[in-house]
Amino acid sequence: MLAVHTHTQRAQPTTVAHYLLAMVEQLERDGVRLQGAYDRTNRNPLGSCAITGTGFPIDRQATSELLGFCGPTGNTYGSIATVDYLLESTSAASVLLVGVGRFVQDLLLWCTAELDYMRLGEGYVQCSSIMPQKRNPVALEHARAIGSKALGQAMAIVTAVHNTPFGDIVDTEDDLQPLVFAMFHDATRAVKLVGAAMTTAQFDAARLEARAGDGWTTLTELADTLVRDHGLPFKSAHGIASRLIAARARDGKRPLSELLADASRDVLGSPLEYSEAQLTEILSPRHFVNVRKTPGGPAPEETARAAKASRQQLEADESWWTNATNALADAERKLADRSASL
Incomplete structure (x- = not known):
């Protein structure tokens, strides 16, 4: 059970499963956005040359396959001028970071002594050098800080190109692309840290149930x-x-x-x-939850259905990741074999 809030005030009882599934669904949408960004980013500009392509009879599809791209880009001018492929990826990461940051904020509140709904494992908390009773959930604080840093980098990426000419410019190259890499590196660190910490989370079910009906939430x-x-x-x-x-x-x-x-x-x-x-x-909070069988609601049979669907989506996402990384590895091997045969 879990008493949830609206406008910072206790509102209604639900369950921890229902709350977590809401976050899972948001992460699933993040996955869709990132996969879409990957598919549109992983396009081969080779052959666009300076602006207008070339008069030589090149095979852009062949180079795309050898380099592990999904296919060639389209318009040759756009291939050297556009920056939306960076911005789309950055935007998808930004949406993810905002969602994870809000989730972390709730987790930190749940770890307070005043609520004491959740405890993290020893590897993810830290004692105070002066106050021996402390169990500071520093892993979540680090994740919040790293995620905020990544979000700041994402905003910097957008700002760096928002008023630049639509053409081949250095603003979108050496000065910008390392920042994109750094942003994704930090975003990945933040997400992995939250995920690792949550594998150790223990919820005080008795306390959660006792608090679920306080304040006339039902x-x-x-x-x-x-x-x-x-x-x-x-x-x-x-x-x-x-x-x-x-x-x-x-x-x-x-x-x-x-x-x-x-x-x-x-x-x-x-x-x-x-x-x-x-x-x-x-x-009764239990009755309140049990009768809410609305699709997407907190009734146990509904959260069980949603959890099953989310597990299936996770398997599909893992399959997509495996296929994408295998395709890159296969292309690298083919390129090496082709080079060796010359």
Whole structure:
């Protein structure tokens, strides 16, 4: 279980699985963006020459295959002038870094003593040189810093070329390409560090469940139940639930069933009768999660389905990576064999 927040305030209960799957889906979209950027970047400009190509009968497809490209670029002027292949890759990495950075921020909060939802393994925390009780989650802090550095490099790449001429210029060459490499190097470091740290994460399930219902996080389900059971407009059900918690704040000793009867009488003109046992079930965080079987929701059967789909997507991504790297290695071998035969 996990109490999640909106606008920094406790909102509704969900599960850790539901939260993590949201991050997984975002990373899957990052994978799609990066794969697309790779496919459009891995194009062979050889043969474009200075600007207009050449009068010699060259075979651009043959050189593309020997060098491991997906194929040749198109327009020869564009081949020497465009920089979107760098910017697309940089943009895809930037989106990934922003998402991972937000995720890391939540993880750091979960590691605080005040929440204490999660603990990292010993290799990813650090004791203080003065305060022996500390377990500082420094791996996540390093990942945040490295990721922020990479994001800054990405912004620098865009800034460096945003007002340059559309042609062959050094701005997009020796001064820029090392920065692109450095950005991807740091982005990779940040992502790998977060992934490694999370393999050691331990969640305090009992504490998470105990906190999941604090602050009336399940009150939406009471309003929903009133709508389902009595056909009320949601606005009326919402008003009853709001009056209920206001009355509870004034008088914490009266049974909820009595407070609900009074609140519904005020709104509807007649009371709605529920037993204490019924209200306990309706307001249970587990019940709240279990009835939310919406596709993409937190119900266990739905998160199990989503996790299975994500595992399949991971396998597909790994297959893409294997095929792409194998294609590069095969091309390198073919080039060596061709060179040796000359």
